[in-house]
Amino acid sequence: MNANDITIKTGAKLRRYFKKKGITQKDLATEFGTRQSWISRIYNGNFSSRSEIARKLCDKAGISFLDSASLSDTDEKLMSVAHQISSLSIRDKKALIRLTKLFEQL
Numbered sequence: 001m002n003a004n005d006i007t008i009k010t011g012a013k014l015r016r017y018f019k020k021k022g023i024t025q026k027d028l029a030t031e032f033g034t035r036q037s038w039i040s041r042i043y044n045g046n047f048s049s050r051s052e053i054a055r056k057l058c059d060k061a062g063i064s065f066l067d068s069a070s071l072s073d074t075d076e077k078l079m080s081v082a083h084q085i086s087s088l089s090i091r092d093k094k095a096l097i098r099l100t101k102l103f104e105q106l
Contacts, residue, residue: 006066008045010058015043017061032056052086 018028025039032039034053041047047054049066058065085096 004045007047007054010054010063010066011043011045011047013063014054014057014061017063018057028057055086 018024025036025043028039029036032053038053039057042051042054042057055065057063085093088096
């Protein structure tokens, strides 16, 4: 399964979830400070692994970002770590960079 297939599958899951809950694309766009057209693009699988809006929609829906079930164990772990890092403050990210440099010296 390629990355495009994964985003399409994730977008479809999001569409079904929010439709079932009666939450419109416009509602989501307002909540996440974006345009309805971006929500539509995400529903259609037109987003990348860097899409914060897609990630936030998945979090809200309780859906694994980019359907980690179709990723390898290593990729799933990396996606999980990347997600956790993306939610850190700038200060914490800088501390993580310093820590990584210390590990490289070991």
